[in-house]
Amino acid sequence: MIKTRLIKLLSHAKNYVVLQVVWQLISLVAQIALIFCLSNIISSAFNLFSGENAKHQFPSLFAAAIILCIATRFFMEWLTSRTSFRASADVKQILRAKIYEKLLKLGSSYRENVKTAEVVQLASEGVEQLEIYFGKYLSQFFYSLICPLILFSVLSFVNLRAAAVLLVCVPLIPLSIVLVMKIAKRLLNKYWGLYAELGDSFLENLQGLTTLKIYKADKKKALEMDDESQKFRHITMKVLTMQLNSTSVMDIMAYGGAAVGMIVTILQFRAGKVDLQGALMIILLASEFFIPLRLLGSFFHIAMNGMAASDKIFSLLDLPEPQQKLNGVPKELKKITFENVDFSYNRDRIILNGINIECQRGITSIAGISGSGKSTIAEILMGRNKWYGGNVLFDGTELREISEASLMKNVVLVNHESYLFKGTIRSNLLMAKHDATEDEMMTVLEKANLLDFVHDNGGLGYKIDEAASNLSGGQKQRLALARALLLNPQVYVFDEATSNIDSESEEQIINVIKTLAESKIVILISHRLANIVNSNLIYFLHDEKISESGTHQQLMKKNGEYAKIFTKQKELESINKNINDIKG
Known part of the structure; x- marks a missing residue:
C-alpha cells in the first residue's frame, strides 16, 4: 500500500524512512548474531552435561558478543524511534504548510470549493493519521519485505527445508492484509465522509449557539447532531470490528506459520539432518519471520485511515487555482x-x-x-x-x-x-x-x-x-x-x-x-x-x-x-x- 504521489510530495521525509529501514536491518543482524551465540552456548552446555565430547568453545567470548549484540539492538531501536519522530514531525510540517499554501493560492473565495470545517479536520486529524504512515508504516513495510529474505538466506545454510517452510508461510499475512484492504477502503472513505459532516455540523451549531438558544431551537439541533453522531458511531464500530477481525486473522497466520516452521525443524532434528545448535537457531528465529509483518498489520489500519485522509488532502490540493494576475488596482483610481x-x-x-x-x-x-x-x-x-x-x-x-x-x-x-x-x-x-x-x-x-x-x-x-x-x-x-x-x-x-x-x-x-x-x-x-x-x-x-x-x-x-x-x-x-x- 504505497502512494507514490504522497512519497514524492514528502520526499524529505523519505530520507528518514530509508534510515529507519537501515537501523532495523542492523538490529536484525545483531539479533541473528545474538541467537547464534546463545544457541552455541546452550548446545555446548547440553553436550557437556550429556557426557558427549564437546568441541573447544570460548564461552567468555560468546558472552561478550551477546552483550555487544544486546547493546547494538538497544542503540538501533533508539535510533529508529528518533528517526521515526523526525519523519513524523517533518510530515506534519510539510503537509500543513502545503494546505496553508493552497488556501492562500485559492484566495478569499476558497469557501466556494471547500468547507472550513473540513479544512480544519484535514489539517489536524488527517495529518496526524499520515504521521503514523510515514513515521512507522512505510519503514515497517520495506523492512517486512527484506527481513524474511535475510533470515532465509542465513538459515538455509542451517537447514534448507525448515527455512523454506518458514519463508513460504510468510506471504499468508500480506494476503490477509490485501483481502482486508478491499473492505477497509470503502469503509474508511465512508468513515471520513461522516466525520467531516459531523465536524461541519458541530462547528456551525457552536458558532450559532446563541441564536439557537434565543429561538429555542437548540434541542432540535442537538437531536439532529445525536442522529449524526449515531451514524458516525456505527461506522466507527464497523471500522473497529474490521480491525479486530483482521488482527485475529493475522495472529493466526503469524503464530501458525511460526509453529509449522518449528515442527518441521524438530522433525529435521529427529531425523539427524540438523544439529542442536542449528535447531535452536531456527526455532528462536522462526518468529522473526512473522513479527515484522504482524507489526505491519497493526500499523496497517492506521495507514489505511491515513490513505483515506490523503485522498481528501489531495482533493483539496488539486482544486483549480485562480490564474496569477499581473494587473493591479490603478494607483489613482477614479x-x-x-x-x-x-x-x-x-x-x-x-x-x-x-x-x-x-x-x-x-x-x-x-x-x-x-x-x-x-x-x-x-x-x-x-x-x-x-x-x-x-x-x-x-x-x-x-x-x-x-x-x-x-x-x-x-x-x-x-x-x-x-x-x-x-x-x-x-x-x-x-x-x-x-x-x-x-x-x-x-x-x-x-x-x-x-x-x-x-x-x-x-x-x-x-x-x-x-x-x-x-x-x-x-x-x-x-x-x-x-x-x-x-x-x-x-x-x-x-x-x-x-x-x-x-x-x-x-x-x-x-x-x-x-x-x-x-x-x-x-x-x-x-x-x-x-x-x-x-x-x-x-x-x-x-x-x-x-x-x-x-x-x-x-x-x-x-x-x-x-x-x-x-x-x-x-x-x-x-x-x-x-x-x-x-x-x-
Missing part, C-alpha cells in the same frame, strides 16, 4: 463600474440580473430590502464571489485580471461581522499596517472616537478576549473602523457597518464615513436609509435589478419603492422616539 453584472448561487436562485453601477469619489450607496443582493455586490468587489457575469471595471481594468494582493491593499470591507482577534488593541491594528507607529495608531483611534476608551484602559496594550467579547458592539465596530483607516486603501466598502450598535456609535461612524468620502471612493450599504441621505448617488435594488438611482432628493420625488421604505422607516423611528420619551 471609478469602479459594474457593467451588466449577473450573479446566482445556482440556476434556481438568481441574486443579481444585469446590474449597472458607477462608483466615484464620494459616497455611493446601495439600498434595498433584505435579500436583494446588496452584500453580494460587496462580496464581488472583495473578490470572494468570482463566478459573476458581466464586467466589474477599476478604471477600465477588469476585476478578474487584478491580483488579490493588490485588491486587498486597495479595497477594504468593514461590516458588522468584522473579526477582532484575541490579543491587544495594538496587535489588531498592526494587522492593517505592520510597521505603524504609535502616533499613527492613536490618530486612527481618535478618528474612530475610541481614543478616550484606550487611554482609560491602559493604552494600546489593552487585552482583547476571543472575538472581542469584552468590548461592546459599538466599540468593536469603531475598532474595526480604526483598523481599516490605518490600512488607508483607495476604496472603502461599508456593509451594514452600523447595524446592531447604539445610536451614538452609529452617528460617530457615519461622521467618519463622510470625512473619508472627501478623498476616497466610499460604497455604503445600509438597511437604514436615514444613513445614506447625504450620498452622492444612491442605487436601489429590487427584484434582482437596479429599479431606481439618483440622489436622495431625486428618489423621494419619484415616490417609488425607495421613498415608500424611507417614509415607513421615519414613521417607525418617530414612534420609537415617542415611546422612549414617554418611558423617560
Whole structure:
C-alpha cells in the first residue's frame, strides 16, 4: 500500500524512512548474531552435561558478543524511534504548510470549493493519521519485505527445508492484509465522509449557539447532531470490528506459520539432518519471520485511515487555482463600474440580473430590502464571489485580471461581522499596517472616537478576549473602523457597518464615513436609509435589478419603492422616539 504521489510530495521525509529501514536491518543482524551465540552456548552446555565430547568453545567470548549484540539492538531501536519522530514531525510540517499554501493560492473565495470545517479536520486529524504512515508504516513495510529474505538466506545454510517452510508461510499475512484492504477502503472513505459532516455540523451549531438558544431551537439541533453522531458511531464500530477481525486473522497466520516452521525443524532434528545448535537457531528465529509483518498489520489500519485522509488532502490540493494576475488596482483610481453584472448561487436562485453601477469619489450607496443582493455586490468587489457575469471595471481594468494582493491593499470591507482577534488593541491594528507607529495608531483611534476608551484602559496594550467579547458592539465596530483607516486603501466598502450598535456609535461612524468620502471612493450599504441621505448617488435594488438611482432628493420625488421604505422607516423611528420619551 504505497502512494507514490504522497512519497514524492514528502520526499524529505523519505530520507528518514530509508534510515529507519537501515537501523532495523542492523538490529536484525545483531539479533541473528545474538541467537547464534546463545544457541552455541546452550548446545555446548547440553553436550557437556550429556557426557558427549564437546568441541573447544570460548564461552567468555560468546558472552561478550551477546552483550555487544544486546547493546547494538538497544542503540538501533533508539535510533529508529528518533528517526521515526523526525519523519513524523517533518510530515506534519510539510503537509500543513502545503494546505496553508493552497488556501492562500485559492484566495478569499476558497469557501466556494471547500468547507472550513473540513479544512480544519484535514489539517489536524488527517495529518496526524499520515504521521503514523510515514513515521512507522512505510519503514515497517520495506523492512517486512527484506527481513524474511535475510533470515532465509542465513538459515538455509542451517537447514534448507525448515527455512523454506518458514519463508513460504510468510506471504499468508500480506494476503490477509490485501483481502482486508478491499473492505477497509470503502469503509474508511465512508468513515471520513461522516466525520467531516459531523465536524461541519458541530462547528456551525457552536458558532450559532446563541441564536439557537434565543429561538429555542437548540434541542432540535442537538437531536439532529445525536442522529449524526449515531451514524458516525456505527461506522466507527464497523471500522473497529474490521480491525479486530483482521488482527485475529493475522495472529493466526503469524503464530501458525511460526509453529509449522518449528515442527518441521524438530522433525529435521529427529531425523539427524540438523544439529542442536542449528535447531535452536531456527526455532528462536522462526518468529522473526512473522513479527515484522504482524507489526505491519497493526500499523496497517492506521495507514489505511491515513490513505483515506490523503485522498481528501489531495482533493483539496488539486482544486483549480485562480490564474496569477499581473494587473493591479490603478494607483489613482477614479471609478469602479459594474457593467451588466449577473450573479446566482445556482440556476434556481438568481441574486443579481444585469446590474449597472458607477462608483466615484464620494459616497455611493446601495439600498434595498433584505435579500436583494446588496452584500453580494460587496462580496464581488472583495473578490470572494468570482463566478459573476458581466464586467466589474477599476478604471477600465477588469476585476478578474487584478491580483488579490493588490485588491486587498486597495479595497477594504468593514461590516458588522468584522473579526477582532484575541490579543491587544495594538496587535489588531498592526494587522492593517505592520510597521505603524504609535502616533499613527492613536490618530486612527481618535478618528474612530475610541481614543478616550484606550487611554482609560491602559493604552494600546489593552487585552482583547476571543472575538472581542469584552468590548461592546459599538466599540468593536469603531475598532474595526480604526483598523481599516490605518490600512488607508483607495476604496472603502461599508456593509451594514452600523447595524446592531447604539445610536451614538452609529452617528460617530457615519461622521467618519463622510470625512473619508472627501478623498476616497466610499460604497455604503445600509438597511437604514436615514444613513445614506447625504450620498452622492444612491442605487436601489429590487427584484434582482437596479429599479431606481439618483440622489436622495431625486428618489423621494419619484415616490417609488425607495421613498415608500424611507417614509415607513421615519414613521417607525418617530414612534420609537415617542415611546422612549414617554418611558423617560
